[in-house]
Amino acid sequence: MKNxxxxxxxxxxxxxxxNPVHWQTWxxxxxxxxxxxxxxxxxxxxxxxxxWCHVMAHESFExxxxxxxxxxxxxNIKVDREERxxxxxxxxxxxxxxxxxxxxxxxTMFLDENGVPFMGGTYxxxxxxxxxxxxxxxxxxxxEAYVDQRTKIIEQKNLIxxxxxxxxxxxxxxxxxxxxxxxxxxxxxxxxxxKGAPKFPTFYVFDTLMYFYNKNKNPKYLKPVELILKKxxxxxxxDHVEGGISRYTVDENWLIPHFEKMLYDNxxxxxxxxxxxxxxxxxxxxxxxxxxxNFLLKDxxxxxxxxxxxxxxxxxxxxxxxxxxxxxxxxxxxxxxDKFFNVKPEGNWEGKIILDELNEPNEEIISKLLELRxxxxxxxxxxxxxxxxxxxxxxxxxxxxxxxxxxxxxKIAENFYERIEKKFCSNNIYHSYxxxxxxxxxxxxxxxxxxxxxEATMNPKYRLLAKKYCDEAIKKFYDNNNxxxxxxxxxxxxxxxNPIDISDNTLPNANSVMLMNFCRLGYIDQAxxxxxxxxxxxxxxxNFMTSSLKALDIxxxxxxxxxxxxxxxxxx
Numbered sequence: 001m002k003n004x005x006x007x008x009x010x011x012x013x014x015x016x017x018x019n020p021v022h023w024q025t026w027x028x029x030x031x032x033x034x035x036x037x038x039x040x041x042x043x044x045x046x047x048x049x050x051x052w053c054h055v056m057a058h059e060s061f062e063x064x065x066x067x068x069x070x071x072x073x074x075x076n077i078k079v080d081r082e083e084r085x086x087x088x089x090x091x092x093x094x095x096x097x098x099x100x101x102x103x104x105x106x107x108t109m110f111l112d113e114n115g116v117p118f119m120g121g122t123y124x125x126x127x128x129x130x131x132x133x134x135x136x137x138x139x140x141x142x143x144e145a146y147v148d149q150r151t152k153i154i155e156q157k158n159l160i161x162x163x164x165x166x167x168x169x170x171x172x173x174x175x176x177x178x179x180x181x182x183x184x185x186x187x188x189x190x191x192x193x194x195k196g197a198p199k200f201p202t203f204y205v206f207d208t209l210m211y212f213y214n215k216n217k218n219p220k221y222l223k224p225v226e227l228i229l230k231k232x233x234x235x236x237x238x239d240h241v242e243g244g245i246s247r248y249t250v251d252e253n254w255l256i257p258h259f260e261k262m263l264y265d266n267x268x269x270x271x272x273x274x275x276x277x278x279x280x281x282x283x284x285x286x287x288x289x290x291x292x293x294n295f296l297l298k299d300x301x302x303x304x305x306x307x308x309x310x311x312x313x314x315x316x317x318x319x320x321x322x323x324x325x326x327x328x329x330x331x332x333x334x335x336x337x338d339k340f341f342n343v344k345p346e347g348n349w350e351g352k353i354i355l356d357e358l359n360e361p362n363e364e365i366i367s368k369l370l371e372l373r374x375x376x377x378x379x380x381x382x383x384x385x386x387x388x389x390x391x392x393x394x395x396x397x398x399x400x401x402x403x404x405x406x407x408x409x410x411k412i413a414e415n416f417y418e419r420i421e422k423k424f425c426s427n428n429i430y431h432s433y434x435x436x437x438x439x440x441x442x443x444x445x446x447x448x449x450x451x452x453x454x455e456a457t458m459n460p461k462y463r464l465l466a467k468k469y470c471d472e473a474i475k476k477f478y479d480n481n482n483x484x485x486x487x488x489x490x491x492x493x494x495x496x497x498n499p500i501d502i503s504d505n506t507l508p509n510a511n512s513v514m515l516m517n518f519c520r521l522g523y524i525d526q527a528x529x530x531x532x533x534x535x536x537x538x539x540x541x542x543n544f545m546t547s548s549l550k551a552l553d554i555x556x557x558x559x560x561x562x563x564x565x566x567x568x569x570x571x572x
Contacts, residue, residue, distance in 0.1 A: 003017060008433075011380075012382065015054075015057070016078055020064050021061050021067045022067075023078045025077065025078065028494070030075060031494070034113040037075065039073070040142065040146045041074060041076075041112075042070060042074035043087075045109070046106040047080060047105060048080075049261070049313040050105045051315060055123065059126035060126050069139045073143040081107075082382075083432050086487045086495065090164075092107060094117040095121075098119060107120070112150075112154050114154065116157045116160055116496045121138070161497050167537075168482075168533065174535060179538075184220060187224050192224065192231040192232075192254070197251050199252055204268075204504045205504075205546045206225045208547060209224060210225050210279070211553070212553075214279070214567055215553070215569065222279065222280075225276055232245055234357040235254035235356060236249065236349075237257045240361065240369075241370050241373055242373075244261050245265055246258060246314075256349050257354075259324050263300060263389045266300075270400060274396070274402070275399065287360075300381075303383075305419060308385070309383035310384040314379065316379040321354075323376050323378060324373075325354055328343065328344070331368075334369070340357065340361040340365055341356060341361065384432055387429070388439070391448065394420070397409045397410070398410060399452075429442060429446070437492070440477045440487055443469055443470075443477065447469050447473070447514075448513055450462045451466050451520050451521070454466065473514065476491070479498065482533065484530065487510075511534060512534070512550070514530065515551040527555050531552055534551070534552055
């Protein structure tokens with residue numbers, strides 16, 4: 001065997017093509033190799049801009065002694081989570097089952113020869129540190145356990161499948177208020193977002209709160225939205241020089257980011273800002289949304305397709321955040337900089353300065369900071385195009401056009417959709433690289449952006465396309481037994497279970513988006529069935545289904561005779 005990643009177009013997998021590990025891709029061939037050789041599978045899942053993925057790669061996957069153990073004991077499979085979100089979902093769920101805690105990346109899972117997980121972790125260091133065992137020790141112990149208990153491990157398949165199956169009740173409807181109040185009780189009233197650290201924006205939560213504000217005008221729903229937007233726009237998580245936000249911060253004050261910039265965060269950031277601005281105009285927020293939009297249009301474009309890529313790395317020249325932070329000595333002489341940013345000789349992060357806004361800076365200061373940054377090497381850009389994220393981008397542009405009608409954003413949105421159609425919709429709908437793989441997220445957000453285009457342009461072709469793709473989605477993804485959409489195509493499932501996902505993660509869950517699509521298309525019977533299923537799951541998994549609250553309420557309001565859109569319903 002040898003490392004085959006050089007043949008895969010994924011930028012993340014390309015980063016590992018020269019590892020001494022005999023990496024394979026997830027395929028029938030690699031899965032059959034495990035069965036033939038009666039070897040367990042070491043599955044490593046990550047993405048190109050993941051800082052700790054890079055750390056583990058440098059420490060272990062580039063180390064020959066570690067690689068020798070991996071090659072001897074395992075069939076080693078590398079997966080780009082953005083290329084195969086279904087695999088990431090299933091094995092993250094498996095990690096949570098085994099460890100009773102949240103997962104993350106890199107995800108390191110050990111599967112039996114049939115592709116069923118039996119243990120796993122996330123980052124493992126090369127040598128024992130941070131209370132974590134050395135990766136080589138883990139490899140040796142897993143190998144020994146598999147040799148000694150192979151039959152027992154394989155026989156656990158049905159137990160693991162059953163443990164991962166979602167539970168559902170017969171509850172057909174429930175009031176959202178108690179669930180919403182529980183969300184409010186867990187929010188950080190000082191810093192915004194949820195209490196504690198690390199801090200993630202969780203845009204779908206605040207989008208749902210804003211929907212219920214639009215419905216009943218209760219200020220308790222709008223206040224936390226305004227607070228988190230103020231923090232996201234002013235603190236270290238925001239790039240004050242070029243625009244856009246980082247994935248999350250390690251502290252509760254939104255100051256210290258892991259510096260990777262993800263497309264899915266930034267398009268949702270634009271959407272949340274524009275929806276808020278429709279309710280409450282704010283010049284400061286307007287400036288930030290324009291800056292972030294211009295940043296995506298300028299720096300996130302994949303040159304071969306003119307669509308948006310996936311992410312910027314956190315690291316540059318092997319150092320986390322090097323591109324984004326400043327030393328005191330290089331900025332101290334910029335006139336009045338300390339009036340606009342928290343600039344001190346000792347810095348605010350490891351002796352360096354993360355820009356933390358005190359007052360809105362003028363263009364002269366931004367220009368000088370940009371000049372300094374222009375001398376540095378930019379982080380790696382993952383130019384991978386993903387259908388679902390580019391569709392959300394189209395919806396974000398349409399939303400932006402509603403508050404800045406003279407900005408040509410609707411025209412830009414239509415141009416982007418033409419590019420989407422050319423790349424992803426000429427034959428089969430597909431997610432990223434492989435023209436043979438699509439997910440319910442791709443269809444749900446494609447339908448959503450077509451409906452947004454239809455309503456914004458009054459062009460009937462978009463609605464007709466939305467109906468066409470909605471019918472396709474039902475045929476390809478709808479699980480008639482569970483009355484819910486599964487994540488990957490039913491006919492092409494290559495995982496040991498059918499991946500049914502009802503939880504919000506980086507994006508609002510696709511089932512909640514499809515329920516809203518059904519409502520907007522007038523698919524009332526289908527909406528009824530799907531809403532019953534979501535209510536059944538909501539009764540058990542309410543802490544993970546925030547976007548479903550919004551979708552279910554929209555359907556309830558439509559049934560009562562109201563006219564509803566994605567942001568709210570008419571008030572009788």
